Amino acid sequence: MIRSKSVLFLMILLSTVVSYVFTGHPEPSWPIAQIDDYVLNIIVLAGINITLAVSLNLVNGHTGQFSLGHAGFMAVGAYASAWLTQVRGKEFLAALHFCDAAAPVVAFLLATIFGGFVAAIAGFAVGLPSLRLKGDYLAIVTLGFGEIIRVVIQNTDSLGGARGLTGVPIRTTLGWTFAIAACAIYVAASLVKSTYGRGFLAVRDDEIAAEAMGINATKYKVTAFVVGAFFAGLAGALYAHFIGYITPEGFNFLKSVDVVVMVILGGMGSTAGVSVAAVGLTVLNELLRQAEQYRMIAFALLLIVLMILRPQGLIGDPVRWFKARRANR
Amino acid sequence: MSESKSLLELSGVGIRFGGLVAVSGFDFSISTGELVGLIGPNGAGKTTVFNIITGVYAPSEGAVRFSGSSINGLAPNKITAFGIARTFQNIRLFSSLSVVDNVRTALNLHLQTGMFGALWRGRKFREEEHRVRIEALELLEIFGLAKMADAPCRSLSYGDQRRLEIVRALATRPRLLLLDEPAAGMNPTEKVELMKLIRFTQERFGLAVLLVEHDMKVVMGICQRIAVLEYGRKIAEGTPSEIQKNQRVIAAYLGEEVVDA
Ligand SMILES: Nc1ncnc2c1ncn2[C@@H]1O[C@H](COP(=O)(O)OP(=O)(O)O)[C@@H](O)[C@H]1O
Ligand SMILES: [Mg+2]
Numbered sequence: 255m256i257r258s259k260s261v262l263f264l265m266i267l268l269s270t271v272v273s274y275v276f277t278g279h280p281e282p283s284w285p286i287a288q289i290d291d292y293v294l295n296i297i298v299l300a301g302i303n304i305t306l307a308v309s310l311n312l313v314n315g316h317t318g319q320f321s322l323g324h325a326g327f328m329a330v331g332a333y334a335s336a337w338l339t340q341v342r343g344k345e346f347l348a349a350l351h352f353c354d355a356a357a358p359v360v361a362f363l364l365a366t367i368f369g370g371f372v373a374a375i376a377g378f379a380v381g382l383p384s385l386r387l388k389g390d391y392l393a394i395v396t397l398g399f400g401e402i403i404r405v406v407i408q409n410t411d412s413l414g415g416a417r418g419l420t421g422v423p424i425r426t427t428l429g430w431t432f433a434i435a436a437c438a439i440y441v442a443a444s445l446v447k448s449t450y451g452r453g454f455l456a457v458r459d460d461e462i463a464a465e466a467m468g469i470n471a472t473k474y475k476v477t478a479f480v481v482g483a484f485f486a487g488l489a490g491a492l493y494a495h496f497i498g499y500i501t502p503e504g505f506n507f508l509k510s511v512d513v514v515v516m517v518i519l520g521g522m523g524s525t526a527g528v529s530v531a532a533v534g535l536t537v538l539n540e541l542l543r544q545a546e547q548y549r550m551i552a553f554a555l556l557l558i559v560l561m562i563l564r565p566q567g568l569i570g571d572p573v574r575w576f577k578a579r580r581a582n583r
Numbered sequence: 584m585s586e587s588k589s590l591l592e593l594s595g596v597g598i599r600f601g602g603l604v605a606v607s608g609f610d611f612s613i614s615t616g617e618l619v620g621l622i623g624p625n626g627a628g629k630t631t632v633f634n635i636i637t638g639v640y641a642p643s644e645g646a647v648r649f650s651g652s653s654i655n656g657l658a659p660n661k662i663t664a665f666g667i668a669r670t671f672q673n674i675r676l677f678s679s680l681s682v683v684d685n686v687r688t689a690l691n692l693h694l695q696t697g698m699f700g701a702l703w704r705g706r707k708f709r710e711e712e713h714r715v716r717i718e719a720l721e722l723l724e725i726f727g728l729a730k731m732a733d734a735p736c737r738s739l740s741y742g743d744q745r746r747l748e749i750v751r752a753l754a755t756r757p758r759l760l761l762l763d764e765p766a767a768g769m770n771p772t773e774k775v776e777l778m779k780l781i782r783f784t785q786e787r788f789g790l791a792v793l794l795v796e797h798d799m800k801v802v803m804g805i806c807q808r809i810a811v812l813e814y815g816r817k818i819a820e821g822t823p824s825e826i827q828k829n830q831r832v833i834a835a836y837l838g839e840e841v842v843d844a
Contacts, residue, residue, distance in 0.1 A: 440702075441702060444701060444702060444704065445698065445701055445702065447701075448700075448701035448708075448712065449687045449688070449690060449691055449694060449701075449711075449712060449715050450691060450694055450696070450697055450698055450700070450701045451698075451701055452677075452680065452684055452687055452688045452691070453688060453691050455677065455679060455680060455684075455688075456677045456680070456688045458679075459676075459677040459678050459679050459680065460675050460676075460677060460678070462639065462659075462675065463671065463675035463676070463677065464677070464688070465658070465659040465660045465663075466637055466639075466659055466660075466663060466668070466669055466671075466675075467660075467663060467668075467688060467689040467691070467692070467751060467752075467754075467755055468660050468663035468664050468689065468691065468692035468755050469660055469688070469691055469692075470658075470660045471660070477698065523679075
């Protein structure tokens with residue numbers, strides 16, 4: 255039990271070190287660190303997608319709700335963080351002048367956390383009234399939320415409106431991306447393992463029985479939603495500070511669908527499976543870049559075939575799979 | 584004033600589903616240490632009474648009091664926290680969880696550490712997780728399920744799944760236990776075994792138990808008092824021998840079965 259926390263701390267430490275080495279955009283300080291920009295791009299996007307998929311999995315996989323609004327929370331995080339570092343960038347940096355040379359990095363980290371919190375608040379505001387709804391109805395409400403966010407941003411001139419927000423400082427590194435992905439994985443995995451967290455699974459398996467065992471199903475659902483939104487917000491902030499340019503269109507419904515596909519492919523409820531699916535789909539997306547217009551058709555077909563042939567997800571639980579193989583030997 | 588000593592008190596409770604009056608004018612009470620049977624033909628309203636007591640349905644009329652306070656219209660999880668636990672006529676285990684995790688989930692109610700404890704994994708959390716597992720295993724042991732603790736609950740036999748439901752209900756640390764046909768689908772030997780266990784747990788944990796069961800011999804053998812429902816109304820209440828002699832009950836429900844017994 256203690257070990258998993260130490261592993262997390264080690265990973266974060268390692269990521270932080272790596273983030274100084276592989277700074278990506280500024281001159282890499284190590285020859286080994288000179289990975290191809292294109293490859294680095296894909297790796298960072300994969301890390302962001304892991305955070306997105308693992309956090310949505312908490313809602314859709316572990317708690318058994320059906321949210322289609324994850325891109326909306328991502329947008330909230332992206333814009334909230336960019337508001338601090340770009341729109342109010344000068345003032346914010348000035349306020350952090352005591353950090354000297356580290357001020358830009360500190361500003362980025364604080365902005366990212368701020369993005370997560372604003373997204374979490376949005377998650378609470380959307381979750382509390384709508385989690386009484388079940389299945390399709392919840393999907394529609396969350397989809398509507400995502401669209402509302404998009405339209406609101408489109409009409410907010412101070413956030414760049416429909417043209418988007420340019421000049422977001424580029425601060426996201428491989429290290430920070432994977433530190434946050436590691437946090438998301440750690441949070442999901444250790445929550446679900448604990449007695450407290452078994453409540454999420456109980457709500458998914460049988461809400462009436464869960465309530466009869468003293469579990470406050472609404473509270474669990476809202477909690478899953480808020481934690482999920484928090485990490486989606488972090489992912490949005492990472493994305494904004496990686497690409498440096500965000501538009502409301504970048505967080506449309508199709509982005510939510512992307513994440514839902516990762517969760518389903520990875521096998522709802524399996525954190526490890528969902529992480530693998532996130533990486534796989536990121537790479538696939540890049541390969542299909544030329545055929546962008548057919549991507550969604552391909553995904554839809556893939557999902558239909560999957561639902562028929564392998565409803566437990568393509569990947570299921572790789573951890574269990576390895577264990578089973580070892581046990582067989 | 585003797586009424587005020589009872590643990591659960593239903594007065595004039597009734598519920599309608601559209602035009603159907605499922606339960607009406609139901610007066611009933613049960614005290615700590617009692618084992619009471621609730622019987623009646625299929626569709627008489629027994630499960631509905633359970634659903635009203637546990638807050639699944641709010642009664643259309645009447646009052647439900649538990650341990651002196653009104654629990655009318657409270658959410659089911661609040662009512663469970665007050666000390667009422669139940670099993671389901673149609674087994675409702677958490678199908679993706681292991682046997683012991685089904686029980687752990689029910690101990691959730693009594694956790695000191697919450698979400699942040701689970702994330703920080705400090706000493707208090709680890710000790711509590713350990714205690715929870717021990718308590719779950721102890722309860723499973725009583726019902727002979729401890730050796731299957733880590734098996735998926737779906738892999739249990741039908742009878743064991745019913746036993747697991749009782750263990751899970753006990754894990755909420757109730758004062759009143761409602762058992763909805765816990766012996767359904769068991770053979771006569773298994774039934775006798777189960778009733779002994781129910782008796783044992785009732786005494787060990789000092790519970791009040793309300794038992795719905797079809798097998799008359801079983802109910803007559805174990806219950807101190809029996810209430811009979813028909814078409815949502817209570818038609819008789821008394822000791823097993825009184826119920827056996829009651830003409831209305833014989834006519835409505837027992838028929839020849841009791842004459843045989
Ligand atoms: N949710 C419901 N909606 C409509 N009718 C119901 C509902 N629950 C129970 N009933 C009806 O109430 C009556 C009593 O059912 P129930 O309590 O399950 O009987 P028992 O458990 O004694 O066999 C039945 O006629 C049943 O159809
Ligand atoms: Mg019934």
